[in-house]
Amino acid sequence: MPKLLEGRSALILGVANRWSLAYAIAQAFAREGARLFLACRGERRRDTVEELAEEMEDAHVLNCDVTVPEDMESLTGVLEKSGRPLDAVVHSVAFANREDLSRPFIQTSRSGYLLAQEVSAYSLISLARATAPLMNRGGSLTALTYLGATRVVPNYNVMGAAKAALEASVRYLASDLGPSNIRVNAISAGPIKTTSARGIKNFSKALNDVAERAPFRRNAEPGEVADTAVFLASDLGRGVTGNILYVDAGFQIMAL
Numbered sequence: 001m002p003k004l005l006e007g008r009s010a011l012i013l014g015v016a017n018r019w020s021l022a023y024a025i026a027q028a029f030a031r032e033g034a035r036l037f038l039a040c041r042g043e044r045r046r047d048t049v050e051e052l053a054e055e056m057e058d059a060h061v062l063n064c065d066v067t068v069p070e071d072m073e074s075l076t077g078v079l080e081k082s083g084r085p086l087d088a089v090v091h092s093v094a095f096a097n098r099e100d101l102s103r104p105f106i107q108t109s110r111s112g113y114l115l116a117q118e119v120s121a122y123s124l125i126s127l128a129r130a131t132a133p134l135m136n137r138g139g140s141l142t143a144l145t146y147l148g149a150t151r152v153v154p155n156y157n158v159m160g161a162a163k164a165a166l167e168a169s170v171r172y173l174a175s176d177l178g179p180s181n182i183r184v185n186a187i188s189a190g191p192i193k194t195t196s197a198r199g200i201k202n203f204s205k206a207l208n209d210v211a212e213r214a215p216f217r218r219n220a221e222p223g224e225v226a227d228t229a230v231f232l233a234s235d236l237g238r239g240v241t242g243n244i245l246y247v248d249a250g251f252q253i254m255a256l
Helices: 021-031 043-053 069-080 098-102 110-134 158-180 203-213 222-233
Strands: 009-013 035-040 059-063 088-091 139-145 182-189 244-247
Touching: 009 021, 021 035, 021 088, 021 222, 035 043, 043 059, 059 069, 069 110, 088 110, 088 222, 098 110, 098 158, 110 139, 110 158, 139 158, 139 222, 158 182, 182 222, 222 244
Parallel strands: 009 035, 009 088, 035 059, 088 139, 139 182, 182 244
Antiparallel strands: none
16 A cells, blocks of 8 residues: 655654654654654754654654744745755644633733744744745645634633634635645644643543543544544645544534
């Protein structure tokens, strides 16, 4: 069976450790033959990401802080030096202050709101601007989102507002980049045990509730999210853009 991403190059932002969804996606992309660029923030995380990159064939690590305009502007030049077009980009970056997740949304600080928006939503726009010129044969840009963008999820708070902005950005970017044959989509993953998810109060309860009520009677798995990202990056997803694909064991269809 041919590899779905053979001969393609992909940039993945958000690989932090082996439990991150970005890592699962990187593994799936590597399995399907993609040449990988893994972007990390700062030297402190670089050692960890480089160790993970060693497990994948043809994976390279580069520094990129999405809150630093100079980093985003230089990203194009760094990738251009590879000498190959870019075919896929995965945005798996989000952040909010812990206190803004744990207290009522109405108490969100101005600085905390702006920080969550900058890291979790605006970064998709700046990333698209930096990478679209490299997708000279078309390509795919995929973001990671969550149900809290459209429904009130306890303790998700300011991140829900940021993910809502992210999903709106997906649609507007899909419209802007469609004439260049660049597809922009998002995967709405169900709750999964990641390091960042531990910052959400009562996250274990959310896992249990979803497992009890979802049609599959279980939580989504990282590999399912990763395989959906492969689909979107491959020719199989060539007709899909501006969409939010739910990979959550069906939980989003349930009411009471």
